[in-house]
Amino acid sequence: MLRWTVIFIILAIVAGIFGFGGIAAGTASIAKVLFFIFIVLFLLSLISGRRKI
Structure with a gap:
């Protein structure tokens, strides 16, 4: 998903x-949306990765 964000940022520039x-x-605007989705998913994986099952 970060790859798509970078692609859309480059296209916008x-x-x-x-x-x-x-x-x-x-x-x-597409790059912004993808960036925030990426940040949320990153934080969720960071939090769930620290918990031991």
């Missing part, structure tokens, strides 16, 4: 450089 405002905004 490239689209922003070339002046495609709508495309850059769309890919940036």
